[in-house]
Amino acid sequence: MIRIRLNGRGGQGGKTMAELMATMYFGGGNEAGKYRYVSSAPTFGPERRGSPVDAFIRLSQEPIRELGPFANPDMVIVLDESLTRVTDVTAGLNEGGLLLINSSQSPEAFADYAKRFRVATIDADAIAISHELGTSATPIVNTTLLGAFVRVSGLGVTLDALLGFIDTEITKKIDENKKAAHEAFHAVVVRKEE
Secondary structure: OEEEEEEEEOOOOHHHHHHHHHHHHHOOOOHHHOOOEEEEEEEOOOOOOOOEEEEEEEEEOOOOOOOOOOOOOOEEEEOOOOHHHHOOOOOOOOOOOEEEEEOOOOHHHHHHHHOOOEEEEEOHHHHHHHOOOEOOOOEOOHHHHHHHHHHHHOOOOOHHHHHHHHHHHOOOOHHHHHHHHHHHHHHOEEOOOO
16 A cells, blocks of 8 residues: 655645545556555644645555554655644655655755655746746645656656546646646656765
């Protein structure tokens, strides 16, 4: 089973991103329907826009019997870099796991994380804003981060499959979302091995 945690803030599209990921990996966008079972579980309370929210995605070839949050993700996607300063975004992340951060900084800026994890960064805010996804105050980064994630996750979804998925699943700003995902796929940077 693959466990993916999203750390974001209300209004960024994290809940939608989790639902999109679950649908994409279930819907055959991956190699021969590799993940026959998926689950998506956001956690949030009555917080307001901008408050921290988490979402949890499970991908499996076997039936998923666990529900809700989990403590030991294989991959973490951070939708808002500021969360790295106020919470431990790597809490429970398995050694060598993927940490994808929405940041204008290079992965080398997160050297402390890179000692234990594979760190990748993408300036999803700038890409989303350039494609008019959200506002400059609150960019909607979900499809942008999906493009980066597809490239660095190694979970078997191609860029073409992602773009086709966006065509069928997104109902607003389809072209803008596709362009943002495409740009992020090619712009994501992974920390070089030392």
